[in-house]
Amino acid sequence: MAEKKSSSWVLMVTAQTPTNIAVIKYWGKRDESLILPINDSISVTLDPSHLCTTTTVAVSPAFSHDRMWLNGKEISLSGGRYQNCLREIRSRASDVEDEKKGIKIAKKDWENLHFHIASYNNFPTAAGLASSAAGFACLVYSLAKLMNVKEDNGQLSAIARQGSGSACRSLYGGFVKWIMGKDYNGSDSIAVQLVDENHWDELVILVAVVSSRQKETSSTSGMRETVETSPLVLHRAKEVVPKRIIEMEEAIKSRDFPAFARLTCSDSNQFHAVCLDTSPPIFYMNDTSHRIISCVEKWNRSEGTPQVAYTFDAGPNAVMIARNRKVAALLLQRLLFHFPPQSDADLNSYIVGDKSILKDAGIQDLKDVEALPPPPEIKDNIPAQKYKGDVSYFICTKPGRGPVLLSEESRALLDPETGLPK
Numbered sequence: 001m002a003e004k005k006s007s008s009w010v011l012m013v014t015a016q017t018p019t020n021i022a023v024i025k026y027w028g029k030r031d032e033s034l035i036l037p038i039n040d041s042i043s044v045t046l047d048p049s050h051l052c053t054t055t056t057v058a059v060s061p062a063f064s065h066d067r068m069w070l071n072g073k074e075i076s077l078s079g080g081r082y083q084n085c086l087r088e089i090r091s092r093a094s095d096v097e098d099e100k101k102g103i104k105i106a107k108k109d110w111e112n113l114h115f116h117i118a119s120y121n122n123f124p125t126a127a128g129l130a131s132s133a134a135g136f137a138c139l140v141y142s143l144a145k146l147m148n149v150k151e152d153n154g155q156l157s158a159i160a161r162q163g164s165g166s167a168c169r170s171l172y173g174g175f176v177k178w179i180m181g182k183d184y185n186g187s188d189s190i191a192v193q194l195v196d197e198n199h200w201d202e203l204v205i206l207v208a209v210v211s212s213r214q215k216e217t218s219s220t221s222g223m224r225e226t227v228e229t230s231p232l233v234l235h236r237a238k239e240v241v242p243k244r245i246i247e248m249e250e251a252i253k254s255r256d257f258p259a260f261a262r263l264t265c266s267d268s269n270q271f272h273a274v275c276l277d278t279s280p281p282i283f284y285m286n287d288t289s290h291r292i293i294s295c296v297e298k299w300n301r302s303e304g305t306p307q308v309a310y311t312f313d314a315g316p317n318a319v320m321i322a323r324n325r326k327v328a329a330l331l332l333q334r335l336l337f338h339f340p341p342q343s344d345a346d347l348n349s350y351i352v353g354d355k356s357i358l359k360d361a362g363i364q365d366l367k368d369v370e371a372l373p374p375p376p377e378i379k380d381n382i383p384a385q386k387y388k389g390d391v392s393y394f395i396c397t398k399p400g401r402g403p404v405l406l407s408e409e410s411r412a413l414l415d416p417e418t419g420l421p422k
């Protein structure tokens, strides 16, 4: 059995993992329980200083069963996705020795030891911002470090994938490809890094969190219904995506923004077309999403070359990628013109993340927002439309790094003595 002189001890690890947004979308599984996709996908990892999950995992002989707290509330770990991740990672554990604490855990001990897990998302879980991607990546990464698992991030990605498909892409920073793989057991359905977060560091990412009253179809059931009923989805997976993957990799490697934007927007639009082609049709975007698309399309057309790419996941939020900071500041001005905050919202909570974008856009307070001139492409005879309150808030961020360990004990979410949430 695991040893220490005194009878009880707690050993723990804390990690931070980013979320990601797909620019070539994953939609449709060929295996529901292993979470194997019908096509490759490509994503950009978002800067974890603005959007991330922090997870502390602890082990102690005093723990009687595996327990997890998500954003401070205890949740059940009995679901298949958690069980698959825990089983796969446990089976890869190695010997662990903490000399300072005088703790020794032999490989064979792990099957009789239990975990306490506390996880916290620094953004609203309900905002539709792929919290399960960051969450499962962080769970697998932190457990792997705690148990001295020798596998590399690619192999860990195949475990995180079994928690949430897109979680496999959160094991790396920068731009990441999830290779669909061919093996029946999913061993080759893994994430690989295409370029790191410094490769294309001019890009600025602006997320519009769109107010929505509608209960959305979950991605899991939406994908299943699409695969069962859409005649278009197989054409997309077999004919369209393979070509786009090649072109997107090239666009990213050569920092070709026009090609990147064309592919990103087309792929988002085709994903939503496939949702509409599902029976009954699935609507993820709403009027606000459509207005944002029109605004970006008009602007890109008036410039003659794309300035901003947009992409929408299984919800109404818009993720916009601007070619540089100057364009991002202009984009923010345009969006604030059309989607001003509810009068009671202050600007500080309306723009979160990298707030320096406000300074670049010459906006100091709400009065500056009210005084914004209409975007140039609005003709004098068309009244400029405003949709107050249709966007809940904006997040300004950029491509970011992959998972990291947080070594300071002050960052841990569990008490080092009791292993219970702080």
Ligand code: ADE
Residues within 6 Å of the ligand: 053, 070, 119, 120, 121, 125, 131, 132, 134, 135, 136, 139
């Ligand atoms: N789903 C949403 N957030 C999560 C998290 N942090 N960990 C695991 N699953 C999640």
